[in-house]
Amino acid sequence: MISIENVSQSFPGVQALDQVSFTIRDGEVHGLVGENGAGKSTLIKILSGIYPDYAGTIRFDGEVRRFGAVHEAQAGGVATIFQELTVIRELSVAENIFLGREPVRAGGRLDWNAMWAKSRAVLSFLDAPLDPRAPVRTLSVANQQLVEICKALVLNSRVIIMDEPTSSLTEHEVRQLFTQIRRLKERGITILYVSHKIEEIFAICDSVTVFRDGRHIATVDRQATSPDQVISMMVGRSLSMLFPPRTSRRGELLLSVRGASRAGEFQDVSFELHEGEIIGFAGLIGAGRTELARALFGATPLTSGEVGLQGRPSGAFRHPSQALANGVAYLSEDRKREGLMLELSIRENMSLAVLRRISRYLFLRPRRERELVDSYINRFKIRLTSVDQLVESLSGGNQQKVVISKLLMTEARVFIFDEPTRGVDVGAKYEIYKIMNDLTAEGRGILFISSELPEVLGVSDRILCMREGRLVREFSREEADPEGVMRVLTGGEAA
Amino acid sequence: MNAARPALKRVLGLRELPILVYLAIMIAVFSIAVGGFFSFKNFENISRQIATVGIVSVGMTLIILTGGIDLSVGAILSFAINIGGLGIVAGWPMWVAYPFMLLLGLVLGWLNGFLITRIAVPALIITLGTMNIYRGVIMVITRGRYITPIPKAYEAIGSGYVPFILLALVLALFIYISLRTRFGRNLFAIGGGEQSAVYSGVPVRRYKMIVYTISGLLSALAGMILVGKSGFIQPQAGLGYEMSAIAAVVIGGTSIFGGSGSVLGTFLGSVLMGLILAGLTMLAVNPYWQGLITGVLIILAIALDTVRQLRRK
Numbered sequence: 001m002i003s004i005e006n007v008s009q010s011f012p013g014v015q016a017l018d019q020v021s022f023t024i025r026d027g028e029v030h031g032l033v034g035e036n037g038a039g040k041s042t043l044i045k046i047l048s049g050i051y052p053d054y055a056g057t058i059r060f061d062g063e064v065r066r067f068g069a070v071h072e073a074q075a076g077g078v079a080t081i082f083q084e085l086t087v088i089r090e091l092s093v094a095e096n097i098f099l100g101r102e103p104v105r106a107g108g109r110l111d112w113n114a115m116w117a118k119s120r121a122v123l124s125f126l127d128a129p130l131d132p133r134a135p136v137r138t139l140s141v142a143n144q145q146l147v148e149i150c151k152a153l154v155l156n157s158r159v160i161i162m163d164e165p166t167s168s169l170t171e172h173e174v175r176q177l178f179t180q181i182r183r184l185k186e187r188g189i190t191i192l193y194v195s196h197k198i199e200e201i202f203a204i205c206d207s208v209t210v211f212r213d214g215r216h217i218a219t220v221d222r223q224a225t226s227p228d229q230v231i232s233m234m235v236g237r238s239l240s241m242l243f244p245p246r247t248s249r250r251g252e253l254l255l256s257v258r259g260a261s262r263a264g265e266f267q268d269v270s271f272e273l274h275e276g277e278i279i280g281f282a283g284l285i286g287a288g289r290t291e292l293a294r295a296l297f298g299a300t301p302l303t304s305g306e307v308g309l310q311g312r313p314s315g316a317f318r319h320p321s322q323a324l325a326n327g328v329a330y331l332s333e334d335r336k337r338e339g340l341m342l343e344l345s346i347r348e349n350m351s352l353a354v355l356r357r358i359s360r361y362l363f364l365r366p367r368r369e370r371e372l373v374d375s376y377i378n379r380f381k382i383r384l385t386s387v388d389q390l391v392e393s394l395s396g397g398n399q400q401k402v403v404i405s406k407l408l409m410t411e412a413r414v415f416i417f418d419e420p421t422r423g424v425d426v427g428a429k430y431e432i433y434k435i436m437n438d439l440t441a442e443g444r445g446i447l448f449i450s451s452e453l454p455e456v457l458g459v460s461d462r463i464l465c466m467r468e469g470r471l472v473r474e475f476s477r478e479e480a481d482p483e484g485v486m487r488v489l490t491g492g493e494a495a
Numbered sequence: 496m497n498a499a500r501p502a503l504k505r506v507l508g509l510r511e512l513p514i515l516v517y518l519a520i521m522i523a524v525f526s527i528a529v530g531g532f533f534s535f536k537n538f539e540n541i542s543r544q545i546a547t548v549g550i551v552s553v554g555m556t557l558i559i560l561t562g563g564i565d566l567s568v569g570a571i572l573s574f575a576i577n578i579g580g581l582g583i584v585a586g587w588p589m590w591v592a593y594p595f596m597l598l599l600g601l602v603l604g605w606l607n608g609f610l611i612t613r614i615a616v617p618a619l620i621i622t623l624g625t626m627n628i629y630r631g632v633i634m635v636i637t638r639g640r641y642i643t644p645i646p647k648a649y650e651a652i653g654s655g656y657v658p659f660i661l662l663a664l665v666l667a668l669f670i671y672i673s674l675r676t677r678f679g680r681n682l683f684a685i686g687g688g689e690q691s692a693v694y695s696g697v698p699v700r701r702y703k704m705i706v707y708t709i710s711g712l713l714s715a716l717a718g719m720i721l722v723g724k725s726g727f728i729q730p731q732a733g734l735g736y737e738m739s740a741i742a743a744v745v746i747g748g749t750s751i752f753g754g755s756g757s758v759l760g761t762f763l764g765s766v767l768m769g770l771i772l773a774g775l776t777m778l779a780v781n782p783y784w785q786g787l788i789t790g791v792l793i794i795l796a797i798a799l800d801t802v803r804q805l806r807r808k
Contacts, residue, residue, distance in 0.1 A: 299694070321696035330694060338694050341687030343754045352684050353695040355677040362676045406695065 001026050002047075002159065002190070007056035009042050015214050016042040017054070022209050022219040024159075024192060029185055031205035031222075032194045035234055035425030038211040040194050044163055047192070048080035049073035071100075079152035080161040087136045087144050094119040094132035097150045122150045126180055142173035149180060160184065161192045166200060167423075170285050171490075178204050196234075196425065198227045210234055235426050242426075243458035244434045250461075251275030253311050254445040255328070255414050257296065260305030260316075265291035266469040269305070273414060273445040278436060280460025281449040284489055288469040289449045290333055293416045296447075297330035298323040310413075324353060329412035331403060333419035333449070335396075339403040342392040346384060347373050349391050349402050354409045376405040380435070397428025404435060415439060418449045433459050453482050465489055510748045510756070513799045514763045517746075517792070521767060525774035532777060539656070543724065545769035546658030549762060550717040551736050552743040553669050554604075554710030556761040559744050560673070561706055562686040562753030563618040567607060568714045568740055569733035570629035575599040575715035577633045580642040580728040589648055597715045603629060604711015608704035626737070633730050643727035653723020661720065662762075665713065670758045678702065686753025742789055743768060746796040767792070 002024040009017040017039045024030045034040050045051045047058070049067030057064050060076065067073040073080070087096050094115045095102075103114040119132035128146050136144055145165060152160045162181075166174045181191060181204055193205055201208055202222060210217040210233040217233045255273040260266070266288035273279055281289045294300050296307065298317025307316050309326060317323040323330070332338035341349055350373050351358060358368045373387055380401045384394065391402055400420060407415065417436065421429040436446055436459060450456045456463055463475040465488045473488050509515075526533035551568050558565050579596030587595070607625055611618045651657065673679035684692040685699050693699050714733070722728055747764030749756025768789060775785055 297694075320694050321698060324696040332694060337688065338690045341684055341691050341754065343750075344683060344687040348680065348683065348687075352680075352692070352697065355680055359677050362678065364675055364677060364680060366675075410696075 001061055003059045005057045007054055009051060009054040018214045020216040022216055026190055027188050028206040029191045029193055029204055031201040031208040032192060033196055033201055033234060034211035039214040040211055044161055047078055074155050077158035079155055079157035081148045083164040083167055085144050085148060087147050089137035092133050092135055093130055093147055096136050096147050097154055122153050141168045159190045163194045198230055202227055244437055246437050248461045249276045251443055256308040258306040260302055262295050262303045269471050275443040275445055276440045278440055278446045278448050278460045280456040280463040282456045282463050282485055282489060283466035287466040289466050290418055293418050324410050327413040329407040329410055330416045331407055331418055331420055340391050343390055345388045346391055346402055347387040350405050353406050396423040397425055400424050414445050416447045511760045511763055514747055514760060518767050521770050529774055529777045541769045541773045542659040545765045546662040547717040547721050548739045549662045549765040550665050550713050552740040552761045552765050553665055553758055554713035555740040556744050556749055556758050557706045558710055559749055560682045560686045560753055560756055565710050566622040566737045567626035567629055569736035570626045571600050571603045571711050571714040572718040572733035574603060574629045574633055576718040576722050576728050576732060577637050577730055583645055596719055597712055600711040600715025601708055604708040608707030612700045612703050637730050639730055641727055641729045650723045650726055653720050658720045666762050673758050683754055742793055746792055748800060
């Protein structure tokens with residue numbers, strides 16, 4: 001039993017955890033939920049020895065323990081599988097499993113046979129058909145995660161913490177992960193499952209703890225609660241409507257795509273986007289949606305196909321700057337690499353795509369820049385202390401609003417939003433949907449890519465289903481139901 | 496709130512603060528330890544000495560801001576004056592020889608930029624290659640011979656305040672460009688997140704070509720000052736300048752990974768290194784110690800910057 005008693009942690013200017021107390025029972029799968037910034041990550045880092053300077057006490061089976069480093073936590077039986085996996089890609093599965101604890105023979109020589117044999121044993125316990133000698137870089141993300149679980153098992157961990165373990169897994173892989181979790185549970189291992197996906201919590205956990213703004217709100221048995229109740233505890237208000245009401249008015253043709261193909265990525269994709277319309281692109285990971293978006297934005301070339309803007313053939317763009325100049329903007333799914341410059345200020349990030357407009361000749365006009373940036377900060381209620389603050393220090397939702405502001409400033413007509421709500425809390429998601437509605441009310445069109453089916457169905461006017469690089473079916477808003485769409489996406493039903 | 500508070504906070508938040516503190520300490524220490532250090536004549540002397548590396552460092556700052564690096568600046572400097580020097584030998588007038596040297600610097604810098612933006616190999620490797628190529632070509636063409644003497648008129652650019660004035664002009668121009676122009680802002684963006692910059696419509700390739708070209712041009716200018724100062728041209732000119740320039744940039748607070756830093760900081764970095772060099776020389780310290788001290792300074796500067804960044808988070 002782990003009892004967390006009055007644990008607090010503060011950073012300059014932030015109370016990350018405020019007098020948190022709750023208990024995790026032995027052998028249960030304990031869900032920890034909360035919006036971004038609720039304090040989940042801070043608690044994980046305390047439990048795994050990264051933040052040793054917290055206030056309060058943590059008892060394992062009644063005994064007070066305070067881990068000063070990750071290896072101390074591991075020795076104490078607590079292993080953490082972070083969202084950013086810590087496997088070393090160039091090493092083999094076995095080397096990763098035993099990293100830092102390699103079995104050796106006399107003279108310090110590595111005992112490869114023991115390493116492979118023990119790796120096979122632990123892999124077979126998890127029913128994972130992996131070759132211990134295979135380099136980890138050749139494995140899928142899901143299997144890399146399995147290697148991390150094996151690592152925790154050879155450490156004889158009693159507690160395994162999983163931080164957003166499904167964030168880059170497919171539906172099928174998620175089901176496999178749940179099977180593994182049940183196996184671990186049968187073995188008496190306690191699991192702290194941290195996520196903000198409510199469905200997963202209800203699918204796998206025995207009890208749920210909710211954090212909000214660094215405080216502990218409740219710990220309840222799964223049977224004694226409901227998803228709606230947990231969501232309302234997370235956001236502090238009842239979200240009877242997850243999606244803002246939407247009235248669509250379809251206007252003139254904005255973008256037409258005919259027979260777009262790119263070798264190895266997508267084939268023969270055709271559709272039209274009108275003013276005021278949100279087209280949702282549903283699909284599993286690897287269906288070719290992001291690849292299509294990138295090609296439409298000019299980041300990669302089309303192999304064949306025609307693109308037209310406002311009814312005139314425009315040809316495919318050869319560079320993102322050309323797309324932007326023609327009123328097509330792309331919000332990347334990879335916010336950190338393709339959306340933001342993390343170590344630059346909010347102001348510099350926001351104005352980057354419109355520097356030409358705030359300059360006279362070659363020279364920037366700081367006043368105009370400030371005015372423009374301030375107007376968007378007010379419009380989207382971005383929470384910040386200063387526009388010169390580094391973007392890195394913002395929460396996921398506010399970071400996303402910075403990227404969206406940057407794109408809106410370009411006054412594009414066509415927006416491609418690729419996973420705009422990824423890593424964003426429930427409240428900020430709602431605001432992003434509202435921004436999308438406002439954009440279409442102004443006559444712009446949006447291509448909306450998302451892997452979360454409920455949001456595709458909740459926001460889009462039409463839903464285009466992609467599977468293995470092809471458009472397989474179109475649903476209208478009215479005829480789309482989750483089960484039907486999922487059957488199409490997984491290939492359970494012909495087009 | 497007290498009105499002086501935000502001003503104080505701004506000064507404390509200045510990225511050039513650590514280097515300013517170092518500078519003040521160094522000046523104080525040397526002024527006490529060395530008679531005649533705190534004199535106009537000495538500072539004038541130092542100013543002449545730092546002008547060449549200082550100008551090269553400005554170009555290096557722009558490159559490092561974009562997340563790149565250029566190891567060939569010393570080689571470009573040498574190439575420009577040695578090959579350009581053939582024109583002097585051939586009796587070209589100065590107004591042809593000088594622009595020719597600048598042109599050589601510009602072309603070699605452009606070539607670096609071209610290779611870096613066309614081949615998917617880090618700038619470090621490309622410029623390590625071009626450094627050797629440029630130096631190799633110099634040796635083949637000059638066969639290792641010095642060009643001496645050179646006409647008196649060429650010495651003007653290296654005497655009196657001229658080197659320092661040129662440095663000041665270069666500094667003023669690039670401080671302004673880096674802070675107040677679209678081009679300057681985009682350099683920070685490229686270093687801060689290249690892919691994000693591409694997706695924001697920044698012509699990353701073109702701007703990278705431009706920074707390497709500018710750096711080549713500035714290296715050639717520094718070479719011309721060196722010729723004026725020494726009165727001859729030697730094939731080994733500019734040896735090790737790339738390291739001094741990178742040191743000045745880093746000591747001046749620019750992140751070696753790009754995205755943050757300042758041209759002013761680099762200038763202060765070159766001043767600091769120049770002061771230490773002069774002070775130690777006047778103290779008759781064995782010159783071998785100078786490398787050691789520069790090394791310590793680089794590590795100190797980076798350590799301080801890391802602490803500052805941690806505090807900011």
